[in-house]
Amino acid sequence: MFKKQSIFLSLILSVIAFKGFSQQSVPLSLKMKNVGFTFNLNAQGTPVYQISYGKNEAVKSSVLGFKLDQGISLAENFKLLKADSVTVDETWKPVWGEVAQIRNHYKQLTVHLVQQGQKSILLDIVFRIFEDGLGFRYEFPVQENLKSFVVKEELTAFNMTGDHKTFWIPADFDSNEYKYTSSPLSAIDARKWGLISSGTIEGNIPDQSAVQTPLMMKAANGLYINIHEAALIDYPSMQLHVDKSTFGLSSSLVPDARGNKAYMRTPFHTPWRTVIVSDKATDILSSKMILNLNEPSKIENTSWIKPMKFMGVWWEMQVGRTSWNYTDQMETLHGEGKYVPNGRHAANTENVKHYIDFASKNGIEGLLVEGWNKGWEEWTDDKEEKFDFVTPYPDFDVKAVSDYAKAKNVKMIMHNETGGSATSYERQMDTAFRFMNRYGYGSLKTGYVSGIVPRGEHHDGQWMVNHYIRSIKKAADHHVMIDIHEPTRPTGLHRTYPNFMASEAGRGNEWNFFSDGNPPEHETILPFTRLIGGPMDYTPGIFKLRDYAPGVPERQMHSTLAKQLALYITMYSPLQMAADIPENYSAHMDAFRFIQDVAVDWDDTRIVEAEPGEYITIARKAKGKNEWFLGAITNGEKRETVVKLDFLDKNQIYTATIYADGKDAEWKTNPENYQIKTIKVTAKSVLKLMLAPGGGAAVHFRLLTNPKL
Known part of the structure; x- marks a missing residue:
């Protein structure tokens, strides 16, 4: 409240x-x-x-x-x-x-x-x-x-x-x-x-x-x-x-x-x-x-609303390794009502347990699973009835997965893609939310890819604006936090409905796999534009920055690995995704430590420096802790940023763990080159951070409890 x-x-x-x-x-x-x-x-x-x-x-x-x-x-x-x-x-x-x-x-x-x-x-x-x-x-x-x-x-x-x-x-x-x-x-x-x-x-x-x-x-x-x-x-x-x-x-x-x-x-x-x-x-x-300018919270008891980090059975499908759909033979499905598995379906029980194990071991609170429910074979078709929001594919055991996640202390995140069919989703909302409550899903990601049904309406029109709010209210009634993809851009309504944690409504990190990607200056512009109205589910944290797309070797992240870490600070969201697959994190566990440590809720924020299209440096103090995190990013230009640490407590000594671009790092040719070092600093210290082209730096400041050590 x-x-x-x-x-x-x-x-x-x-x-x-x-x-x-x-x-x-x-x-x-x-x-x-x-x-x-x-x-x-x-x-x-x-x-x-x-x-x-x-x-x-x-x-x-x-x-x-x-x-x-x-x-x-x-x-x-x-x-x-x-x-x-x-x-x-x-x-x-x-x-x-x-x-x-x-x-x-x-x-x-x-x-x-x-x-x-x-x-x-x-x-x-x-x-x-x-x-x-x-x-x-x-x-x-x-x-x-x-x-x-x-x-x-x-x-x-x-x-x-x-x-x-x-x-x-x-x-x-x-x-x-x-x-x-x-x-x-x-x-x-x-x-x-x-x-x-x-x-x-x-x-x-x-x-x-x-x-x-x-x-x-x-x-x-x-x-x-x-x-x-x-x-x-x-x-x-x-x-x-x-x-x-x-x-x-x-x-x-x-x-x-x-x-x-x-x-x-x-x-x-x-x-x-x-x-x-x-x-x-x-x-x-x-x-x-x-x-x-928004009204105070309409939700009286907000104790169930908790910011968190999460992983997802998601990126492997984005890059084409596996699929959302269970079958490729729709003619068999329509003719006999039987699914013939394609062998590439990602949201299967064993694969999901693999993600749960990694998240549990590494302190990541939540797991999103996309492609678990029937309907993905024809989800972009121009028809009204696309998805069933309570019926899983044959290889996904809802109860077994929920029980396993609970035993591993991982919170499952529901996914309801509508394919743009808002009318169908509204008819099924009550059933869908009761299903979430039954199996312990406290968070939900919705999606509206494709044209809107009712036909002729638009994602950003009055009818859909009201639909998004109905979904937020329905989620609140069932104590479910919500993250909306493909909606209208936010306007501060997360004050009035604090279970509305984040939304997409912008060109996210996955576009680096699609088409020609996001240019390096993209993330220096988004905080001045898309994020002005509210948090963005940008899906940062991609560690395999090249050669992840079979058959399209030219596609890559327009970012260094250090910049992917810095985005957890510069791209604000209380719901932050560790977007890559477990294997790619396992190859860089020293850098993954920052994702494990970084907070998602804050007591203070300092905008150290910023210029749209060029650079941003932000420092944030973790909620209830004397810990600060700093993120600095640049566009396609190499840059030295000088940061005064006067936001730290006076007369205290901190350790600063710096995750920076390596000497020869560059987003296009050497993006995974990074270096990590730890130094002692005070409020009087000045950090000089070298940012590679398309690069960045992330810093974790911890209070040194025994300065003599």
């Missing part, structure tokens, strides 16, 4: 009633440290806002509004009825996270507007200004002239001051798994990489000038600007259309099968639109604004 430590919760500082103001009303402004914000109604009665940082403009005057069904345009002719303001300063404790407690300090301005016309419509806009940015949302109060309605377009704009350097992926309605492009706003081409989702490029990426959020930008004057959203519930995902001539960004909501965006009934409020801004890149990564 989220426990608020009420340091100070201010009363309303002012309730300001503005009545009888003209459409050219006096601007309303708020400021928190360097961040300033102004609201106004322009000459047409259109709501507009502006954001500044210090003396610089961050977001130029930008319009707000909607187009609804029945020809209703909420874009002009508004009048200000009144405005309320409040200041809040409180501290709360997350169930798990990057820090032990979070300060939620903001000033809020609510403007109550009425659109003048034959049928007056009420619209409130709530702005919250923080020291690191602005969040705002629309609220539709109960009213006589607007009850049920359809959102056709949201007109929210974010007008930039110039042709900023931008880190972006295409606005695909059904996938976030694209490589990031770094370019000026004016050079954005959403169809640059073709289409990787199911469907057609015209249907899934209809706007060639649209990008996904979180969108990361850097202005010529040094400002870092990140645009995203918070608390996405009962509404479609927000993407952004880019006007390449004016550098203006505008909200572009993901449509449903009919082309509509959202179906609403008053009272209703949208998700928060968020703008994080700073002149330091490190501030973007340390921001907790999106979490603060």
Whole structure:
């Protein structure tokens, strides 16, 4: 349960009633440290806002509004009825996270507007200004002239001051798994990489000038600007259309099968639109604004929610050694109802026990098994009924595996791939979760590969947004933690539903096996983009970095082994996978020690240095321990990073075990070359870490209990 430590919760500082103001009303402004914000109604009665940082403009005057069904345009002719303001300063404790407690300090301005016309419509806009940015949302109060309605377009704009350097992926309605492009706003081409989702490029990426959020930008004057959203519930995902001539960004909501965006009934409020801004890149990564804009936990008893590391019967199938499906002869199955085994099925009882043995021996808490249940032979077909979530293949003994794992103190993780058929999964959810409870599965990974059923809906549309939340709530009802793959990108909802541990919603580590992989700068961009809204199940820890794909020798990890270790720190998740197979870890048990030791829950996090697309260094303090872990990664360039250890306790001596790139390490030609050494350090020490091209370094700091030894 989220426990608020009420340091100070201010009363309303002012309730300001503005009545009888003209459409050219006096601007309303708020400021928190360097961040300033102004609201106004322009000459047409259109709501507009502006954001500044210090003396610089961050977001130029930008319009707000909607187009609804029945020809209703909420874009002009508004009048200000009144405005309320409040200041809040409180501290709360997350169930798990990057820090032990979070300060939620903001000033809020609510403007109550009425659109003048034959049928007056009420619209409130709530702005919250923080020291690191602005969040705002629309609220539709109960009213006589607007009850049920359809959102056709949201007109929210974010007008930039110039042709900023931008880190972006295409606005695909059904996938976030694209490589990031770094370019000026004016050079954005959403169809640059073709289409990787199911469907057609015209249907899934209809706007060639649209990008996904979180969108990361850097202005010529040094400002870092990140645009995203918070608390996405009962509404479609927000993407952004880019006007390449004016550098203006505008909200572009993901449509449903009919082309509509959202179906609403008053009272209703949208998700928060968020703008994080700073002149330091490190501030973007340390921001907790999106979490603060989400509601506190709706789960009262959270004692069963536990971060953990896990392994998986997974990577061997990704690289083609074995298969998810049990048979290759579907004609026999359909003709006689009998399975003819292909001899390559990975999720068999004996193989799973082999993984359990390794995990148990090496202190890895959990094990995920994919491909255990019937349906994998036709899982990507365009049909509705694909999987049975309680019936195993003939070679997988659910009870025997569960009993064996329990005896070995390993927690089994359930896998429910839907193949995109959300309707079928919803019909089977209750049965599936009762099955998990029966056999002791406390964690679940779901998946939505392929096109969505109901047909015509999209992964990022309103219907699926609600489906994901239904699955999270159902999991909570059964005390099951959940990790969702192929969903919409997260928006901080893990504060409200802390059993929502992680999601994919981005281009994960397995893409280094697919196609041309992830370029070395990929992991230096993801924390500024995909991870802004929540943890990512990136699946780090691959140790065999080349020659793992039979028949495709050119495929390899765009990473050194030391960087794979560093990702456990720089790519935050409370659910971290040791993604490789046991045999590949057995060959490097000295390096595997870091995966055994690294924490997954934290009391403190320090962003030491960061620059999107170039480098990131992060230090984290383990929950309840005086131990720190540090991860440093670079792009394709060799780099020396100098780290002051002033985050360590003063007047204490620590041992620092350093897992670093070897002298001749390089991601392409010599990726598995690493070195390990242990030295003594204090808070006054400075570490110099050499990072190879595509490389990194991981450090474990332990308090030295007897400095004389």
